[in-house]
Amino acid sequence: MDDTNAQPSPQLLTDITFDVVRKGYDPGQVDELLERIAVAVGQMQERLRQSSAAAEAAERRAADAVRAQSALQVRITELENAAPVAPPAPSPEIEAEQAASVLALAQRTADAVLADARAAAARLVTDAEAESSSILAAAQARAEASIADLDDRRRRISAEIDALSVFMDEQRAVLAADLALISAMLDDPSALRVAPIPVGADATEEDAVDASDEFGTVPSSDLPTMAVPVVGAEADTADPAEDPELVVGDSEEPAAASAAEEVPAPIRPTTIFDVEQTEDRLFGDEDDAADEAMRRFFDADFDDDDRFGR
Known part of the structure; x- marks a missing residue:
């Protein structure tokens, strides 16, 4: 497996590869789990992007409010520096109160927007972490169940292999005894009388x-x-x-x-x-062929025979 230091992403989870080894997990199940995790990660990243966009919008609105406050302050300064005209302008105290009220309202609006954006982002992150933990726990439970099932199947297959090995040994012993009996009968034809x-x-x-x-x-x-x-x-x-x-x-x-x-x-x-004999032989060609086949069977080397797990 490569890219161990790369940041997790749906594309990384989809393109990731594992080395296939014996007694490992089912590749199909692993690919299915990775696809589901990639979808979940993509959804969480999309929610994070939406939260970031909302926070940026709130920050922009706050910046706009600050700029409006600055413009208002400039306007107040201009009004204060401007020459009095008729009709008479309101008193500076009233204008200062109005400006302070506008500034306080803008500040409260910006603070509320930022608080809402931060709360929404925190909720999205919490929900994403909880969903990710749930998905990972379910995947781990399924993986453990699959491992337990594979271990049980391995034990059953191992028991069957052992039973087959015992059966093969018994059959070899039986065939060896039969071959010894046939050989004794061939060596001593009087045993047939x-x-x-x-x-x-x-x-x-x-x-x-x-x-x-x-x-x-x-x-x-x-x-x-x-x-x-x-x-x-x-x-x-x-x-x-x-x-x-x-x-x-x-x-x-x-x-x-x-x-x-x-x-x-x-x-x-x-x-x-x-007993009829042909050319000093007790049996015919078919019997000799069967005897030769049995001799080849018992002379064969079964040490490298892996058909029964040996």
């Missing part, structure tokens, strides 16, 4: 469900390839050591079940999962 179903005369559907939950299996709908049952001679000839992709159930009958039954229970087909 289903544990063997319990067999035997006493095995129930509830036991099978509990066993599946205990071994942490996943639903078959979530697997890349559906299960291929192996029955009969194929189940007997399958060798887990030769085929690492096959998970064979427990082929030995419990001793208690064999002793209790004279006829051994029929062997239930063992469920296996033949």
Whole structure:
């Protein structure tokens, strides 16, 4: 802001400029306030000009009265020095009284005019100061209310930013855990296989469900390839050591079940999962693209990300 020593005027208040800084006042509100103050100052200056003009007029009238008094005094002197003529002039005492009366009247008139002008000027100045104080107090109250509202908004926005930061941290942790799980599954494809179903005369559907939950299996709908049952001679000839992709159930009958039954229970087909692989990869190109996108997301540097106030 320039012209700090200049006298206040409507033009100065209208042309004044402020540097725009962060967390400052609203420029529109400041300009509106300055315009209103400029109008008020202009009105006060106009009233002061009118008062000054009235005072000057009163002074001129007083000066005219003084000049009239001087002229009258000169006329009295001329009359006193003039030769007597007929008819006889009034006595000097009467003329002196008349002149003194005229002078007193002129003096009283001048004093009254000056007193009225001074009183009017004082009233105008008092009214202007009171109105200016009222305008400044109202403007200060509005500015304080605006500052309080801006502070409240800043606190709310700061709280939202903190909440978003916490949410982002939580989501990063969740995504990191999911990525770790996916990486573990990619490193160990056997984690996708289903544990063997319990067999035997006493095995129930509830036991099978509990066993599946205990071994942490996943639903078959979530697997890349559906299960291929192996029955009969194929189940007997399958060798887990030769085929690492096959998970064979427990082929030995419990001793208690064999002793209790004279006829051994029929062997239930063992469920296996033949995971289809293409070029030694567990998933296809779309899955690899998704995995690469997730890796790029977690490898990115978010320290300079200012979208959430960080």
